[in-house]
Amino acid sequence: MLRSSWQTHLNDRLAQRREAKLWRERPILEQVVRQRDFASNDYLGLSDDPRLAEAQAQGARRFGAGAGASHLVSGHLSPHHELEERLAELMGRPRALLFSTGYMANLGTLQALGDSHTQIYQDRLNHASLLDGAALAGARSRRFHHRDLGDLHRLLERTPADSRRLVVSDGVFSMDGDIADITGLARTCQQHDAWLMIDDAHGIGVLGEHGDGCVGQCYGTDQVPILVATLGKALGSAGAVVAGDELLIETLIQFARPYIYTTAQPPGVASATLRALDILATEPERRTRLHDNIHHFRAGAAALGLPLMPSTTPIQPLLLGTSTKVMAWRDTLASHGFLVGAIREPTVPRGQARLRLTLSARHTLNDIDALLDCLGELVSHEWQGAQGATNS
Ligand code: PMP
Numbered sequence: 001m002l003r004s005s006w007q008t009h010l011n012d013r014l015a016q017r018r019e020a021k022l023w024r025e026r027p028i029l030e031q032v033v034r035q036r037d038f039a040s041n042d043y044l045g046l047s048d049d050p051r052l053a054e055a056q057a058q059g060a061r062r063f064g065a066g067a068g069a070s071h072l073v074s075g076h077l078s079p080h081h082e083l084e085e086r087l088a089e090l091m092g093r094p095r096a097l098l099f100s101t102g103y104m105a106n107l108g109t110l111q112a113l114g115d116s117h118t119q120i121y122q123d124r125l126n127h128a129s130l131l132d133g134a135a136l137a138g139a140r141s142r143r144f145h146h147r148d149l150g151d152l153h154r155l156l157e158r159t160p161a162d163s164r165r166l167v168v169s170d171g172v173f174s175m176d177g178d179i180a181d182i183t184g185l186a187r188t189c190q191q192h193d194a195w196l197m198i199d200d201a202h203g204i205g206v207l208g209e210h211g212d213g214c215v216g217q218c219y220g221t222d223q224v225p226i227l228v229a230t231l232g233k234a235l236g237s238a239g240a241v242v243a244g245d246e247l248l249i250e251t252l253i254q255f256a257r258p259y260i261y262t263t264a265q266p267p268g269v270a271s272a273t274l275r276a277l278d279i280l281a282t283e284p285e286r287r288t289r290l291h292d293n294i295h296h297f298r299a300g301a302a303a304l305g306l307p308l309m310p311s312t313t314p315i316q317p318l319l320l321g322t323s324t325k326v327m328a329w330r331d332t333l334a335s336h337g338f339l340v341g342a343i344r345e346p347t348v349p350r351g352q353a354r355l356r357l358t359l360s361a362r363h364t365l366n367d368i369d370a371l372l373d374c375l376g377e378l379v380s381h382e383w384q385g386a387q388g389a390t391n392s
Helices: 002-019 050-063 071-075 078-090 102-113 128-137 149-157 182-191 246-255 267-282 285-303 323-335 365-391
Strands: 095-099 118-123 140-144 164-170 194-199 226-230 240-244 315-321 339-343 353-358
Touching: 050 078, 050 267, 078 095, 078 240, 078 267, 095 102, 095 246, 102 128, 102 164, 102 194, 102 226, 102 240, 102 246, 118 128, 118 149, 128 140, 128 164, 140 149, 149 164, 149 182, 164 182, 182 194, 240 246, 285 315, 285 365, 315 323, 323 339, 323 353, 323 365
Parallel strands: 118 140, 118 164, 164 194, 194 226
Antiparallel strands: 095 240, 226 240, 315 353, 339 353
């Protein structure tokens, strides 16, 4: 009886998703042709760098393939600790705490800080893990209009008197590619005795003079007390850190359940990230190449009349509108070997479906031109289709 009611319920949910044409797929890739991969977040082209693979293998040989336990039991090994120190330095903070994924870092931070006397304000376009973290905390949550300081100010003014205020924003917005106004957010928070948390998952390694992200060494802990960075994007490995002062980090160690109750990341992964940090410091030309590539793509896409969004980061979405169109373009690009992200509701609002293209230092100008050629063909087919419809 129980089994059949579950089957009906789940089958109905899956059928609804299929009918809405929002079915999510999970392609199995034997091998990724990185030159045609415009979908990953491997912004500096480090994920398959042999130096990271070698560091990971050495770390595994020395410390084991797995950490064997959580950080507070016996899993906090010296590569983890060294990585925390190096990341704290890069991010201009006294301390940093390593989590196994960015999703867990956000869940853990919000759960440890928030409670029913916490009012959390989130940018409307924040990453899902930030929204989920506020729910896990049992905090009161409000969303302000995207990058709208006036709206945030208005909400902060109405905070109930018995609440602590926490403002949370992505640094670089993962589906739009634009950058938060950190100076404005920090000022607004100071006016209202609020703490500010920035998730710089897509900024670390990419932005800032040292690849220190959109906050990093430019803003102190008095302006941005809580700074998150993930390690599975520009840094090419996996995991995340939360950086801040002693008080924040000790609070997380004592209270963040997604930190306390999980096995530490494999030590070889930490060793690979340490190697990535060396490369970040010694090969600044990777960042230069990445920004040249962004510029080249945007100029070519604008010339084709493609629906670019105002982004100066490696995330370059094309706002196509309907999910049907997004899937058709995605499939045509795939048939030419190009991997791009197809982003539809519920990840973005209805009517704002988009191709999410990402650029990497690994791409050459020729790789980008090949992608632009294919996009150009899609535009001209569409134009011919529209002409045909008008003439008929
Ligand atoms: N924050 C943002 C803004 C992200 O885009 C992502 C990943 N898509 C995460 C957090 C989660 O990071 P991870 O993949 O390491 O769990």
